[in-house]
Structure formats: C-alpha cells, structure tokens
Amino acid sequence: xxxxxxxxxxxxxxxxxxxxxxxxxxxxxxxxxxxxxxxxxxxxxxxxxxxxxxxxxxxxxxxxxxxxxxxxxxxxxxxxxxxxxxxxxxxxxxxxxxxxxxxxxxxxxxxxxxxxxxxxxxxxxxxxxxxxxxxxxxxxxxxx
Numbered sequence: 036x037x038x039x040x041x042x043x044x045x046x047x048x049x050x051x052x053x054x055x056x057x058x059x060x061x062x063x064x065x066x067x068x069x070x071x072x073x074x075x076x077x078x079x080x081x082x083x084x085x086x087x088x089x090x091x092x093x094x095x096x097x098x099x100x101x102x103x104x105x106x107x108x109x110x111x112x113x114x115x116x117x118x119x120x121x122x123x124x125x126x127x128x129x130x131x132x133x134x135x136x137x138x139x140x141x142x143x144x145x146x147x148x149x150x151x152x153x154x155x156x157x158x159x160x161x162x163x164x165x166x167x168x169x170x171x172x173x174x175x176x177x178x179x
Contacts, residue, residue, distance in 0.1 A: 062095050095141070095144055096108065096109070102150055123162055125166070142170040145163075146173075146174040
C-alpha cells in the first residue's frame with residue numbers, strides 16, 4: 036500500500052522509499068558484529084622457525100626432460116639416456132647410496148624444456164618420490 040500525502044484537496048502518492056527501517060536494521064547488524072568480533076578467537080598458524088641453512092649437496096644429479104620427453108641423467112660430466120621406469124634405479128645408483136647419509140648429501144635437480152607438458156615433469160617427480168629420493172628440486176631460468 037503506497038504512502039499517501041493528504042494536504043489540501045488533492046491526494047497524491049509518495050514515490051520515495053522509506054529508508055528509516057533499512058537504516059535501523061543496518062545499525063542493529065553493525066552493533067551485533069561489533070559485539071561478536073572480539074569474541075572470535077584468531078587461529079594460530081604454526082610457522083616454521085628459521086634455522087641454519089642445510090649444507091650444500093656433495094653432488095648434484097641432473098635429470099633433463101628434453102623436447103621429445105626423453106630423460107637424460109647427468110652426473111658430473113657423464114650423460115646417459117634412461118626410460119621413466121628405470122629412472123629411480125639410475126638415480127639411486129648415481130647417488131651410490133648404501134646408507135641414507137650419503138643419499139641425503141646428493142641432490143636431484145629436474146630441468147625440463149619449456150615446451151614439455153607439466154604432466155611429464157610431475158610424472159618424473161612422482162617417480163623419484165615413490166623411490167624414496169629425498170632432495171628433489173626444479174631448475175628454472177629467470178625471465179629477463
């Protein structure tokens with residue numbers, strides 16, 4: 036039912052929205068939020084602490100994923116082409132690790148051509164992770 040102004044002889048309807056109830060509701064909501072905001076406990080985030088840097092690896096084993104998605108393993112100056120299923124064994128052999136201390140002292144770096152699908156890189160990382168190889172990193176080239 037529209038509001039009607041009744042001054043004088045003519046009656047006309049008021050075409051404005053009554054803002055008072057809207058403002059009342061907004062003020063009540065504002066008060067509720069102001070009262071409840073301090074009661075909400077902030078969640079605690081467990082951030083890692085800064086310690087001394089891990090020592091540099093004794094040797095770096097580089098796994099190169101070429102444009103044709105062929106895998107090459109580079110250890111020092113030697114390069115060998117391997118299949119994905121043989122990658123873990125080749126890397127472990129290159130680490131020469133009978134004990135976990137020697138294996139932890141060598142790092143594996145994955146380098147891939149920029150045209151290689153990301154899925155192929157993930158497969159290589161997954162293969163190395165399933166084999167229990169600890170220090171795996173990705174090599175990137177900084178943009179100019």
